[in-house]
Amino acid sequence: MDCMVKKKIKIIAEVGNSHEGNLITAKKITEFVSNTGANAIKFQKFFADELVQKDHEKYDLFKSLEMSNSEWKELISYAKSTKLEIFTDVFGIKSAKEISKLPINGYKIHSSDLNNPHLLDFFSYSKKPILVSIAGSKLNELEHALRILQKEKKEIILMYGFQGYPTKISDLNLENIIEIKKRFPYTIGISDHVSGNSEMASIVPLLGISLGARVVEKHITLDRAKKGIDYQSSMEPKEFKNLVSLIRSTEISLPKTGFELKSNEIKYRLDHKKNAIAKKTISSGTILTKNLFEYKRTKVKNESIPYFEYEGQKIIKTLQKGSCLTNSYLKSHKIAAVIACRVDSGRLFGKPLQPIGKYCILELLLKQLEKSILIDDIILAISHNDGNEVFVNFAKKNNLKFIQGDDRDVLDRLIKGAKFVNVDTILRITSENPYIYWEGIDSLIKKHLDSNSDLTTFSDLPLGTSMEIIKLKALETSHESGTRKHRSELCTLYINENPKKFKILRIKPEKELCKPEIRLTVDTPEDLLVAKIIYESLNKKNDPIKIKKIIKFLEENSSISNINSDIPLRYKKY
Known part of the structure; x- marks a missing residue:
C-alpha cells in the first residue's frame, strides 16, 4: 500500500467532533495526537444542511459544530506542521469540494453515504486514498459502492466497526474481518467504538490486527469526564499513547509473508x-x-x-x-510421472486402453517409464466423469496410485497428483503414447535439476515420444495465472507462452532422433494402425523398443509412415 500501509500498522486518531466546533480545542487535540505516536489524524467535515433535514433532532447540534473555511484552513495547516497525515470524513458534495482544496492525505466515506451516488461519483475521480466505512452495510451495497469508486486507480481501505455509543463487545463480530478479507482485495481496518474507559478498548484493536486488520482508527478526546461528543468510545491522550505502544509491540509478531520460521x-x-x-x-x-x-x-x-x-x-x-x-x-528432489487419463476423445475413444499386441497403450507406456531409475513414483490423474472407472480399476489391478479430479481441468489433476505423492517435480507424458524416448528420461531429469529449470523437454523428436519435466511450483503458477485454455490438456501452454516468467530448457537430441515429421502418438485410428504394425514388427523380446529402431524401421518402410503422415497437428508445437 502506498500511503496507508507500508511496513507498520496505520494508526489513525479519530477526532470526529470532540473539538465541538472550537478551533483552539481542535488544535490542542491535534498537538496531543502528534505526541502519541499515531500516524494520522482524522476530522469530520460537514455542513448540517447536507447531513440532516432541518427538522432532524440533531440539526442544531450539527450546525453548532460547523467551522468556517478559514478555520479549516488554519487547522489543516497546523496539523501538517506536526507531520501527521490528515484524513477527513466528508458528508456531502459541498463539504467534499471545500475540503479537497486543502492539502489533506485522504478521505473517509461514512457508512451513511455508502448509498449516496453523488458523493461516490465525486470521489471516484479522486486518486487519494479513501477509507470506506462498512458499518451497518449489506454486502451488495458495499460491492456497488466499490464498483463506482474504482473509476480511478486509488488505494481503498475497508473500515470495519460501528458506533454504538459505546459498542457492546457482543456486537463486534470480529471474525467478519476474515470474511471481508476473503471477499474483497483491499486492506482492512478496524474502528471498534467500544467503551473508551474499558480494558477492551486496547484489547479489541489488537484482536482486529491478529485477524488481518492493518489500519486502526480510534476516537480521542481530551477529557472523557466532560462527556463531550463521542466521549463514550473515546480514549484520552495517555490511554491512546499506551494503545500505540501496544500496537507497535504487536506488529513485531506479525509475519512478513507466508509461514516462515524466525x-x-x-x-x-x-x-x-x-x-x-x-x-x-x-x-x-x-x-x-x-x-x-x-x-x-x-x-x-x-x-x-x-x-x-x-x-x-x-x-x-x-x-x-x-x-x-x-x-x-537422499536425492534432493522427488520426481513422479503423473499421467492424466480420461476416456473421452473426439477422434478415438479410450485411447490409453486401446490394445497393441497383448498390452494396452497405457501398459506399454508404464513399462517404459519403469526403466528410469530417477522416477520415484508413478500416479494416474483420472477424470471423475462417468466412464472413467475403467482407469480406477486399472490402477487398482496394477497396484498404481491414483487421484480423481475435474475432467476439463487437467492441470489441476496433475497438481493434485504431484501433491498426493509429495513430489516437487513431475514428469508429464500423455497417456496415449505407446512409444516414448524412454532411454532419454534420466538424462532429461538430470539436465532439468542441474539447470534449475521450470520446464525441460526434448525438441524435434517424433510426435508423441517426448516428455516434459516440470517444477510443481511452475504448474501452480500456471493454474493461478492462466485461463481456462491453460488448464486443459495443454498443461504447459502458459509456461511456453511466458518465457520471461519461467526458465525453459529445450534439449536437442542426437541428429538421428530429430524427426518431428514422424507421428508416434495415437490420436486417430490411423495412428493406432501404425502403432500396431510397429509392435508386431519390432517387438521380439517383450522389452521396450528404442526410438532409434522405430525411426529406422519407418524410414525403410515409408508406406507405413504414410498411413498417418497427413494428419494435421491439433495444437502448436514449441
Missing part, C-alpha cells in the same frame, strides 16, 4: 526436534521406511527430516547403525 524458532527446531536414527546399517539402494529408524535428539544439530519425506525413497549411500539420516543420504 531464526530463534529455527534454533529451537534444531535443539528439540528428534532425528531419524538408523536401527541397523542401511545399505545403499534400500527403500526407506519408518520402521528402519528410531527417533532421538542428537548432539550434532541436524535438520530433522519428516518421515513422509524420506519414506519410499532409495538411500543413495550406506547409513551406519546409530547414525542420523540427513539430506546427504
Whole structure:
C-alpha cells in the first residue's frame, strides 16, 4: 500500500467532533495526537444542511459544530506542521469540494453515504486514498459502492466497526474481518467504538490486527469526564499513547509473508526436534521406511527430516547403525510421472486402453517409464466423469496410485497428483503414447535439476515420444495465472507462452532422433494402425523398443509412415 500501509500498522486518531466546533480545542487535540505516536489524524467535515433535514433532532447540534473555511484552513495547516497525515470524513458534495482544496492525505466515506451516488461519483475521480466505512452495510451495497469508486486507480481501505455509543463487545463480530478479507482485495481496518474507559478498548484493536486488520482508527478526546461528543468510545491522550505502544509491540509478531520460521524458532527446531536414527546399517539402494529408524535428539544439530519425506525413497549411500539420516543420504528432489487419463476423445475413444499386441497403450507406456531409475513414483490423474472407472480399476489391478479430479481441468489433476505423492517435480507424458524416448528420461531429469529449470523437454523428436519435466511450483503458477485454455490438456501452454516468467530448457537430441515429421502418438485410428504394425514388427523380446529402431524401421518402410503422415497437428508445437 502506498500511503496507508507500508511496513507498520496505520494508526489513525479519530477526532470526529470532540473539538465541538472550537478551533483552539481542535488544535490542542491535534498537538496531543502528534505526541502519541499515531500516524494520522482524522476530522469530520460537514455542513448540517447536507447531513440532516432541518427538522432532524440533531440539526442544531450539527450546525453548532460547523467551522468556517478559514478555520479549516488554519487547522489543516497546523496539523501538517506536526507531520501527521490528515484524513477527513466528508458528508456531502459541498463539504467534499471545500475540503479537497486543502492539502489533506485522504478521505473517509461514512457508512451513511455508502448509498449516496453523488458523493461516490465525486470521489471516484479522486486518486487519494479513501477509507470506506462498512458499518451497518449489506454486502451488495458495499460491492456497488466499490464498483463506482474504482473509476480511478486509488488505494481503498475497508473500515470495519460501528458506533454504538459505546459498542457492546457482543456486537463486534470480529471474525467478519476474515470474511471481508476473503471477499474483497483491499486492506482492512478496524474502528471498534467500544467503551473508551474499558480494558477492551486496547484489547479489541489488537484482536482486529491478529485477524488481518492493518489500519486502526480510534476516537480521542481530551477529557472523557466532560462527556463531550463521542466521549463514550473515546480514549484520552495517555490511554491512546499506551494503545500505540501496544500496537507497535504487536506488529513485531506479525509475519512478513507466508509461514516462515524466525531464526530463534529455527534454533529451537534444531535443539528439540528428534532425528531419524538408523536401527541397523542401511545399505545403499534400500527403500526407506519408518520402521528402519528410531527417533532421538542428537548432539550434532541436524535438520530433522519428516518421515513422509524420506519414506519410499532409495538411500543413495550406506547409513551406519546409530547414525542420523540427513539430506546427504537422499536425492534432493522427488520426481513422479503423473499421467492424466480420461476416456473421452473426439477422434478415438479410450485411447490409453486401446490394445497393441497383448498390452494396452497405457501398459506399454508404464513399462517404459519403469526403466528410469530417477522416477520415484508413478500416479494416474483420472477424470471423475462417468466412464472413467475403467482407469480406477486399472490402477487398482496394477497396484498404481491414483487421484480423481475435474475432467476439463487437467492441470489441476496433475497438481493434485504431484501433491498426493509429495513430489516437487513431475514428469508429464500423455497417456496415449505407446512409444516414448524412454532411454532419454534420466538424462532429461538430470539436465532439468542441474539447470534449475521450470520446464525441460526434448525438441524435434517424433510426435508423441517426448516428455516434459516440470517444477510443481511452475504448474501452480500456471493454474493461478492462466485461463481456462491453460488448464486443459495443454498443461504447459502458459509456461511456453511466458518465457520471461519461467526458465525453459529445450534439449536437442542426437541428429538421428530429430524427426518431428514422424507421428508416434495415437490420436486417430490411423495412428493406432501404425502403432500396431510397429509392435508386431519390432517387438521380439517383450522389452521396450528404442526410438532409434522405430525411426529406422519407418524410414525403410515409408508406406507405413504414410498411413498417418497427413494428419494435421491439433495444437502448436514449441
